[in-house]
Amino acid sequence: MTGLRFQKGLYYIGIALILWVAVSFIVAPIYSVLTQAFVDGSRLDFSAAQELAASGRVRSAIRNTLIVSALSVVTVNIIGIFEVAALEYLDIKGRRFLKFAYAMPLIFGSVVAAAGYNFTYGQTGVVTRAIQAIFPALPNDWFSGIFAIVVAHTFLLTSFHYLFLRAAIRRVDYSVIEAARSLGASNLRAFRSVVLPLLLPTIFAASLLVTYESLGSFAIPAVVGGQRFDMIAELILTLNSLRRPDMAAMLSVLLGVAVILCVLLLQRIEKRGSYSGGAKTPVAIQRIKLSNPVTNILAHGFAYLIAVLQLLPVALVLLFSFAPAKSIMSEVIPTSLSLRNYAAVLSGGEAFTPLKNSLFMGVTAVAMALLVSLFVVILANRHRNKLTTVLDLTFMLPWTLPAPFIAIGLIVTFATPNLLVGNQTLLGSYWILPIGYAIVVIPLMIRFLRAAFYALDPFQLEAAQALGAPPLYRFMRVTLPAIAPVIVLIAGLNINTILSEYTMSAFLFNVNNKPLSIALFEGARSANPEQAAINLVYMTLIMVFSYFIISIADRYGLGKSSSR
Amino acid sequence: MISIRNLNICYGQTEVVPDLNVDIARGEFFTLLGPSGCGKTTVLRAIAGFVPVTSGQILLDGADVTRQPAEQRNVGIVFQNYALFAHMSVRENVSFGLKVAKKKGAEIKTSVDRMLEATDILEHADKKPEALSGGQQQRVAIARSLVMGPQVLLFDEPLSNLDARVRDDMRKEIKRLQRELGFTAVFVTHDQEEALSMSDRLLVFNKGVADQIGTSRDLYSKPATPFVCEFIGASNKLEIKTKAALGIDAATLAYIRPEEIALAKDGEHAATITDIDFLGPISAIEVRFQDELLHFSAVGSDALHGLALGQEVRLNIDRKKILCFEKGVLVQ
Numbered sequence: 001m002t003g004l005r006f007q008k009g010l011y012y013i014g015i016a017l018i019l020w021v022a023v024s025f026i027v028a029p030i031y032s033v034l035t036q037a038f039v040d041g042s043r044l045d046f047s048a049a050q051e052l053a054a055s056g057r058v059r060s061a062i063r064n065t066l067i068v069s070a071l072s073v074v075t076v077n078i079i080g081i082f083e084v085a086a087l088e089y090l091d092i093k094g095r096r097f098l099k100f101a102y103a104m105p106l107i108f109g110s111v112v113a114a115a116g117y118n119f120t121y122g123q124t125g126v127v128t129r130a131i132q133a134i135f136p137a138l139p140n141d142w143f144s145g146i147f148a149i150v151v152a153h154t155f156l157l158t159s160f161h162y163l164f165l166r167a168a169i170r171r172v173d174y175s176v177i178e179a180a181r182s183l184g185a186s187n188l189r190a191f192r193s194v195v196l197p198l199l200l201p202t203i204f205a206a207s208l209l210v211t212y213e214s215l216g217s218f219a220i221p222a223v224v225g226g227q228r229f230d231m232i233a234e235l236i237l238t239l240n241s242l243r244r245p246d247m248a249a250m251l252s253v254l255l256g257v258a259v260i261l262c263v264l265l266l267q268r269i270e271k272r273g274s275y276s277g278g279a280k281t282p283v284a285i286q287r288i289k290l291s292n293p294v295t296n297i298l299a300h301g302f303a304y305l306i307a308v309l310q311l312l313p314v315a316l317v318l319l320f321s322f323a324p325a326k327s328i329m330s331e332v333i334p335t336s337l338s339l340r341n342y343a344a345v346l347s348g349g350e351a352f353t354p355l356k357n358s359l360f361m362g363v364t365a366v367a368m369a370l371l372v373s374l375f376v377v378i379l380a381n382r383h384r385n386k387l388t389t390v391l392d393l394t395f396m397l398p399w400t401l402p403a404p405f406i407a408i409g410l411i412v413t414f415a416t417p418n419l420l421v422g423n424q425t426l427l428g429s430y431w432i433l434p435i436g437y438a439i440v441v442i443p444l445m446i447r448f449l450r451a452a453f454y455a456l457d458p459f460q461l462e463a464a465q466a467l468g469a470p471p472l473y474r475f476m477r478v479t480l481p482a483i484a485p486v487i488v489l490i491a492g493l494n495i496n497t498i499l500s501e502y503t504m505s506a507f508l509f510n511v512n513n514k515p516l517s518i519a520l521f522e523g524a525r526s527a528n529p530e531q532a533a534i535n536l537v538y539m540t541l542i543m544v545f546s547y548f549i550i551s552i553a554d555r556y557g558l559g560k561s562s563s564r
Numbered sequence: 565m566i567s568i569r570n571l572n573i574c575y576g577q578t579e580v581v582p583d584l585n586v587d588i589a590r591g592e593f594f595t596l597l598g599p600s601g602c603g604k605t606t607v608l609r610a611i612a613g614f615v616p617v618t619s620g621q622i623l624l625d626g627a628d629v630t631r632q633p634a635e636q637r638n639v640g641i642v643f644q645n646y647a648l649f650a651h652m653s654v655r656e657n658v659s660f661g662l663k664v665a666k667k668k669g670a671e672i673k674t675s676v677d678r679m680l681e682a683t684d685i686l687e688h689a690d691k692k693p694e695a696l697s698g699g700q701q702q703r704v705a706i707a708r709s710l711v712m713g714p715q716v717l718l719f720d721e722p723l724s725n726l727d728a729r730v731r732d733d734m735r736k737e738i739k740r741l742q743r744e745l746g747f748t749a750v751f752v753t754h755d756q757e758e759a760l761s762m763s764d765r766l767l768v769f770n771k772g773v774a775d776q777i778g779t780s781r782d783l784y785s786k787p788a789t790p791f792v793c794e795f796i797g798a799s800n801k802l803e804i805k806t807k808a809a810l811g812i813d814a815a816t817l818a819y820i821r822p823e824e825i826a827l828a829k830d831g832e833h834a835a836t837i838t839d840i841d842f843l844g845p846i847s848a849i850e851v852r853f854q855d856e857l858l859h860f861s862a863v864g865s866d867a868l869h870g871l872a873l874g875q876e877v878r879l880n881i882d883r884k885k886i887l888c889f890e891k892g893v894l895v896q
Binding site for chain 1: 612613614633634635636637638639640641643644645647648649650651660661664665705708709712
């Protein structure tokens with residue numbers, strides 16, 4: 001009996017712990033942002049909003065963000081739908097190569113992609129120099145501002161189309177297309193009036209995700225946008241560093257509202273579900289040969305052009321990561337290759353520190369987040385009551401809020417000694433960043449873990465109980481082994497997300513814990529070839545890690561965790 | 565109506581249909597029958613225009629349509645999974661083809677209403693397919709094809725997703741529509757009972773080759789090959805000792821239908837009962853004859869009176885009804 005009592009005790013300590021986490025790191029920060037934005041002393045105050053509205057820079061940042069988001073949705077859909085059609089609807093030769101190329105955004109995202117695009121098309125970029133060799137009139141900064149941001153978004157945010165629209169078109173029952181054709185419809189008409197309506201909910205969902213990502217886009221505008229082009233996320237950081245947390249908070253509330261609207265719409269689409277067609281035996285879609293030779297050549301040409309554009313930055317980063325520093329900002333194709341850059345990073349010197357920091361913070365943040373998520377899911381599974389519902393929703397909040405919102409919340413809450421954390425000042429300490437990371441990854445962890453728990457066979461647990469196993473024993477010997485593979489994968493995916501996480505990092509890092517993404521960002525803006533060489537190694541290492549994790553996750557059907 | 569001449573279809577290196585010749589008459593109910601993977605669906609899809617023909621010809625009403633795209637053939641097709649457009653109502657589904665053909669609104673409404681009436685789904689016209697039962701969805705699929713007034717309606721295992729009772733109703737329904745509207749039907753199935761009961765003529769496929777074309781009765785009483793004999797109806801394959809006892813050459817493949825074996829007090833052969841399955845109107849009886857097993861049936865429960873496992877009985881076997889094959893061809 002003492003064993004059982006001990007387990008009960010552990011259980012209540014656990015509940016207390018997650019309540020503390022929820023209050024300290026989610027509720028309190030959100031509360032802080034709202035009071036910063038709307039309250040002065042003890043009364044409502046809208047001066048922050050008025051000041052924001054009066055500032056030309058803020059207005060232009062909001063306008064820029066809206067324009068970039070609107071343009072991105074259009075261009076991403078054009079490229080994304082074409083990519084999916086080229087892979088799954090049309091018979092284009094070299095499908096495996098195209099698939100590989102179109103999958104690049106899965107491993108090439110956030111600050112890595114920003115640095116990669118800068119390395120390829122930026123002021124001293126390889127492509128810039130290659131074009132200048134032919135057309136000397138090309139200005140150094142041709143790839144900047146809104147154009148550069150939208151181009152980068154266009155290719156990088158196709159990952160949602162690649163993942164979800166492809167899955168959707170594969171679910172289309174091919175006999176529906178044949179039925180339409182037997183009734184006299186051409187291929188194009190069949191696509192337009194039968195296939196497209198079935199895909200529309202998915203296209204809409206992907207568009208919302210693109211909007212969501214564009215609204216909060218940070219690394220890309222910061223690296224390729226140029227000095228005079230602000231978007232909202234960047235401006236929030238600027239306002240914060242100008243000691244105007246009230247304005248920063250107000251702006252993040254604005255961003256938060258926009259993002260929440262996206263999320264709400266998204267959930268409505270998810271709830272409505274997609275047309276299943278009721279086919280008990282769906283026939284796999286067959287790719288259509290274009291009979292008109294001109295259309296066929298055009299389709300092939302366009303498909304390969306996109307593939308090259310998707311691959312180019314990745315290939316150049318990989319290639320030049322083996323090039324000597326002196327060739328990096330001068331050559332178009334490196335004349336000699338070596339492992340020297342890798343040795344410089346991995347030998348443990350100064351260049352190793354950000355990598356070490358990010359790995360350590362990634363692992364600790366994921367461990368903390370896993371512990372909390374597991375307990376939340378177990379609790380919600382065992383007891384369905386108001387408390388568990390509220391807890392569940394609370395921990396899902398960080399998914400519906402943009403990262404700058406949460407970051408500002410943590411900054412404001414922990415800039416002064418806070419009783420919630422033993423009267424410590426967390427801001428400026430090592431731990432604030434891993435805590436931020438953990439908060440951001442918890443929602444997806446809960447989603448995946450919940451799915452894993454649903455998939456468990458309840459009779460196994462009942463069998464164990466009937467055989468006399470106490471709760472903790474059942475959990476350790478029956479539940480945990482069954483969901484262990486999912487846990488390992490979730491951990492891997494989230495460490496991967498954290499390695500290139502930029503927004504939280506930019507708000508919360510300090511000299512003690514400078515993470516990889518910040519080092520990358522600084523390297524991308526530096527004119528020092530040595531720095532550039534180290535950057536290329538960082539990027540390659542992150543991509544290799546991502547590739548490894550995502551291939552395993554893909555095999556187990558987990559897909560890619562959405563990264564900010 | 566449909567003429568298939570020297571049809572050859574290959575998927576890459578695999579020859580699915582080596583050389584097929586068949587003529588299907590106007591208004592005929594013609595069935596392609598065979599086990600799964602025998603190539604029957606491939607032939608059907610080739611008639612519809614969904615499978616490229618490697619060589620040979622397909623003629624519809626005398627016109628060569630071999631290279632014509634599916635949408636220009638005026639051939640209707642009813643799919644195994646119905647392939648209804650899930651985002652459209654029943655009426656929109658049935659109107660689809662007429663809209664593609666740019667018919668006038670009023671004309672579309674009249675034709676569609678008439679067809680919904682004929683297929684008995686008018687009351688469900690505004691529902692989405694997912695709100696209908698399997699049988700009703702099947703009717704929508706048929707109506708959608710028939711409204712186009714096709715010369716030919718193709719059915720690709722249309723009943724295999726329905727439960728037994730609905731399947732029987734739909735069998736009769738399809739036959740009724742075919743008689744009333746007079747279209748030519750080409751029907752694919754692996755269910756021989758379905759095929760025998762519905763078809764005017766059938767083609768039995770064996771690995772892409774037409775083993776026999778004929779009426780249900782032809783196929784049953786005069787199977788052209790051992791494959792047809794085994795595939796259509798039940799039969800006892802006679803083993804070596806039985807053949808010896810009945811005076812049949814050991815090298816001959818011989819079969820006897822169950823109904824040609826009968827219990828008789830003064831029967832000519834002795835056998836031992838090894839199993840009796842009472843099934844109601846008939847009973848399945850298994851006996852040991854010359855150390856080999858034979859299956860046949862007895863009609864009514866009276867026939868079972870006084871029968872028990874292990875009991876010695878007398879049998880009559882009609883020697884003239886034994887189906888004998890030499891070198892794969894029926895000789896008697």
